[in-house]
Amino acid sequence: MSTKRAIGLDVGGTKIAGGVVDADGTLSTEIVEPTPEDSDAEAVSAVLLDIVGRLREKHPDVSAIGVGAAGIVQWPEGRMLWAPNNAYRDWPVREQLEAATGLPAVIDNDANVAVLAEARLGPRPYRELVLVTVGTGIGGGLVLDGRIYRGPTGRGAELGHIVLNPDGPVCGCGNHGCFEAYASGTALTRMGREAADDDPRGLIARLGAEQGEVTGRTVTAAATQGDAVARDLFGRLGRWLGVGIASLANIFELEAVVVGGGLVSTGDLLLEPARRAAREFAYATQVREPVPIRPAVFGGDAGMIGAALLALEDARPSVG
Numbered sequence: 001m002s003t004k005r006a007i008g009l010d011v012g013g014t015k016i017a018g019g020v021v022d023a024d025g026t027l028s029t030e031i032v033e034p035t036p037e038d039s040d041a042e043a044v045s046a047v048l049l050d051i052v053g054r055l056r057e058k059h060p061d062v063s064a065i066g067v068g069a070a071g072i073v074q075w076p077e078g079r080m081l082w083a084p085n086n087a088y089r090d091w092p093v094r095e096q097l098e099a100a101t102g103l104p105a106v107i108d109n110d111a112n113v114a115v116l117a118e119a120r121l122g123p124r125p126y127r128e129l130v131l132v133t134v135g136t137g138i139g140g141g142l143v144l145d146g147r148i149y150r151g152p153t154g155r156g157a158e159l160g161h162i163v164l165n166p167d168g169p170v171c172g173c174g175n176h177g178c179f180e181a182y183a184s185g186t187a188l189t190r191m192g193r194e195a196a197d198d199d200p201r202g203l204i205a206r207l208g209a210e211q212g213e214v215t216g217r218t219v220t221a222a223a224t225q226g227d228a229v230a231r232d233l234f235g236r237l238g239r240w241l242g243v244g245i246a247s248l249a250n251i252f253e254l255e256a257v258v259v260g261g262g263l264v265s266t267g268d269l270l271l272e273p274a275r276r277a278a279r280e281f282a283y284a285t286q287v288r289e290p291v292p293i294r295p296a297v298f299g300g301d302a303g304m305i306g307a308a309l310l311a312l313e314d315a316r317p318s319v320g
Helices: 041-058 093-101 108-119 180-181 183-197 203-209 216-224 226-253 262-266 270-281 299-314
Strands: 005-011 017-024 027-034 067-071 072-074 077-081 106-111 129-134 138-144 256-260 293-295
Touching: 005 041, 005 108, 005 299, 017 041, 027 041, 027 299, 041 138, 041 203, 041 299, 067 093, 067 108, 067 299, 072 106, 072 299, 077 093, 077 183, 093 106, 093 108, 093 270, 106 108, 108 138, 108 256, 108 299, 129 226, 138 180, 180 226, 180 299, 183 216, 183 226, 183 262, 183 270, 203 216, 203 226, 203 293, 216 226, 226 256, 226 270, 270 293
Parallel strands: 005 067, 067 106, 129 256, 256 293
Antiparallel strands: 005 017, 017 027, 072 077, 129 138
């Protein structure tokens, strides 16, 4: 490309963020807008084009556009087939952006672009890396042999729906015992409510009464105050996280696993039990090193930065 700057767009359920990013990951300008309440393709397209137009006024040298969005993306066509928290379906995002802006564009899943940012610009470059995001659910992305792994049509790497126990709790997807059902914010909420029911006088129950209900944030607050029950719940959550990570590491020879998402802000409260479990369930430790597990470094900017990097690497004008 003639320049090394691209626009990165991160489309979420509550906000849409856009920024101009150069090849070393520097984010120079950022615009954030709320996701329209009527989050269909027409409404979200209008916000994207508004952000792109404002960014190009300040940075006319940008040469491509990258978009990361939660949901299933048809790759490389750049069509959003489905999203968990937005109303758009079968939306030709790439085609619309290129027609409206004249710039080449790429569209990918938000976890895919986030893992690309971590692989290219983390503490060291990685060619074999998994990102596991621990938020309301479990998301994930894979970089294998230096490239994002998507499967043949972009529908691969749904890491949160590895089944750890077919007789386990119901997952939001409808299956039983998914990774997400054991190691997510939703799982922490479920365990916290069970703990509050078991001990109505305990700190979790008391904080939940003050807040109106017990949530994952309630358990986190109790754990940071030193509550033994809440800390035990984090130990259980982290252990399941480590079990899932060990399963991934046993399949792929990974250089590292990066953990992102809201719950990673609890640090070793979550990550230490995950590391212990990942070592416990690692295969052939006589000849294979346990996979290192570290927190993500880019936080909320990972989507914009990764989308822009993907655009700089892969964006080509559509044919026809």
